[in-house]
Amino acid sequence: MSARINAVTGMNDILPIATKNNPVTTARWQAVEKILRQLMHQYGYCEIRLPIVENTPLFKRAIGEVTDIVEKEMYTFDDKGGHSLTLRPEGTAGCVRACLEHGLTYNQTQRLWYTGAMFRHERPQKGRYRQFHQFGVETFGMTGADIEAELILMTARLWQLLGLTDVVSLELNSLGEKESRQAYRAALIRYLEQHVEQLDDDSKRRLHTNPLRVLDSKDPKVQAVLVNAPQLFDYLDEESRTHQQKLTAVLDAAGVSYTLNPRLVRGLDYYNKTVFEWVTTALGSQGTVCAGGRYDGLVTQLGGQATPAVGFAIGLERLVLLIDTLQQDKISTETDIYLVADENAVSQALLVAETLRNTLTKYRILTHCGGGSFKSQMKKADKTGAIIALILGQDEIAQQTVTVKWLQKGEQVTLPQTELSDYLHSTLGASA
Ligand code: ATP
Ligand code: MG
Numbered sequence: 001m002s003a004r005i006n007a008v009t010g011m012n013d014i015l016p017i018a019t020k021n022n023p024v025t026t027a028r029w030q031a032v033e034k035i036l037r038q039l040m041h042q043y044g045y046c047e048i049r050l051p052i053v054e055n056t057p058l059f060k061r062a063i064g065e066v067t068d069i070v071e072k073e074m075y076t077f078d079d080k081g082g083h084s085l086t087l088r089p090e091g092t093a094g095c096v097r098a099c100l101e102h103g104l105t106y107n108q109t110q111r112l113w114y115t116g117a118m119f120r121h122e123r124p125q126k127g128r129y130r131q132f133h134q135f136g137v138e139t140f141g142m143t144g145a146d147i148e149a150e151l152i153l154m155t156a157r158l159w160q161l162l163g164l165t166d167v168v169s170l171e172l173n174s175l176g177e178k179e180s181r182q183a184y185r186a187a188l189i190r191y192l193e194q195h196v197e198q199l200d201d202d203s204k205r206r207l208h209t210n211p212l213r214v215l216d217s218k219d220p221k222v223q224a225v226l227v228n229a230p231q232l233f234d235y236l237d238e239e240s241r242t243h244q245q246k247l248t249a250v251l252d253a254a255g256v257s258y259t260l261n262p263r264l265v266r267g268l269d270y271y272n273k274t275v276f277e278w279v280t281t282a283l284g285s286q287g288t289v290c291a292g293g294r295y296d297g298l299v300t301q302l303g304g305q306a307t308p309a310v311g312f313a314i315g316l317e318r319l320v321l322l323i324d325t326l327q328q329d330k331i332s333t334e335t336d337i338y339l340v341a342d343e344n345a346v347s348q349a350l351l352v353a354e355t356l357r358n359t360l361t362k363y364r365i366l367t368h369c370g371g372g373s374f375k376s377q378m379k380k381a382d383k384t385g386a387i388i389a390l391i392l393g394q395d396e397i398a399q400q401t402v403t404v405k406w407l408q409k410g411e412q413v414t415l416p417q418t419e420l421s422d423y424l425h426s427t428l429g430a431s432a
Contacts, residue, residue, distance in 0.1 A: 046111065050088075059089060059093050062301065066213065069120060090313065091116070100302060126321075127321060136311060145250070148247050155290055156254075168280045172276050173262060233260075244274065336387050338381035340391050366384060388406060400418075
């Protein structure tokens with residue numbers, strides 16, 4: 001036997017059944033994806049589908065050279081033509097690129113959503129992988145706190161739909177505008193310079209290039225230094241303050257509670273004014289389920305006309321893991337109707353199944369394939385959890401009938417094949 005080739009470290013299969021390493025089933029993913037699509041429909045957002053690979057400079061320019069992602073986490077390679085390409089580490093940059101390329105933000109507003117795989121070369125652990133999936137929303141052309149409020153209300157509704165309201169909480173901050181950040185930056189550098197010996201290597205390096213990022217550090221020593229650091233809020237410009245008040249007023253009126261967290265700066269370079277995260281304590285240290293904010297400067301940074309923008313991204317692995325941790329109820333993937341047939345009747349069974357699928361559109365109908373005795377076929381039917389086995393044996397074929405066996409009740413009835421569809425309709429209920 002040849003040696004087996006396994007998946008790439010940190011890149012997971014999502015399976016129909018739960019295993020120790022892959023606890024969340026495809027059925028769970030699909031249930032969440034269905035709710036997300038429904039939610040987007042309700043809010044009038046449109047889907048955009050973007051390539052998984054982009055030109056490397058897009059991410060360098062959008063995300064910023066002095067960020068974890070660009071410094072350490074990107075999957076970058078030269079293609080056969082010698083072009084540097086990168087597997088997308090996030091969705092916003094590609095979304096803005098596509099909007100500019102196709103004129104989607106020219107003189108109009110946009111409310112868009114996307115979902116798909118993202119790639120970051122990180123140390124794999126629970127809730128942190130090298131291939132992971134995000135569901136993201138990006139809006140363009142709206143400057144006010146109103147659109148930010150809409151995005152937050154939308155996510156709050158999502159938690160409600162998913163039964164997560166009690167386990168997630170909202171953290172908010174304002175990064176202000178460029179001038180106020182500049183003043184704050186200078187103050188923060190002055191403060192950190194006095195404590196430079198307590199900073200980890202990353203933070204030391206960032207002290208002069210990107211000091212706000214130091215606030216993001218997870219190093220406990222750095223965290224300790226930050227306790228007494230100057231706070232961005234004290235440097236915030238008047239406009240950003242009013243903007244934040246408008247946002248919190250809507251949240252207050254809607255009954256969405258939040259914590260103002262002055263240390264929330266987000267991992268990426270492109271944010272201004274409002275930033276927010278939905279966090280949970282139920283997943284260990286990978287607690288951020290959803291993160292977003294305003295990024296008014298990004299469109300010009302990528303070569304477009306000045307266009308205000310706000311968006312968020314949800315880490316779907318963390319989301320489904322959270323739901324799975326809380327809800328132990330299995331989502332049913334069981335078959336509803338299982339067709340068992342004599343070996344001469346297999347093709348007839350396939351045709352009966354086709355006919356049933358025309359009218360019983362909501363049911364899962366499986367035709368036994370691969371032969372075997374009647375007894376082993378019935379065993380299979382039981383194992384799939386089917387409600388009904390439809391039997392096409394020799395007698396049934398001779399008389400153009402079919403036997404309907406109710407597997408849980410143990411009752412059975414034989415009827416003409418022409419009456420089968422009506423019989424199932426009336427007995428299985430109106431949902432058929
Ligand atoms: P973190 O601080 O956890 O590294 P981040 O700031 O790098 O997160 P973003 O770039 O804002 O994350 O991505 C948005 C969301 O995508 C995160 O809040 C998280 O839920 C999810 N996410 C980010 N990186 C990963 C990863 N490597 N594996 C799984 N999910 C991830
Ligand atoms: Mg990260």
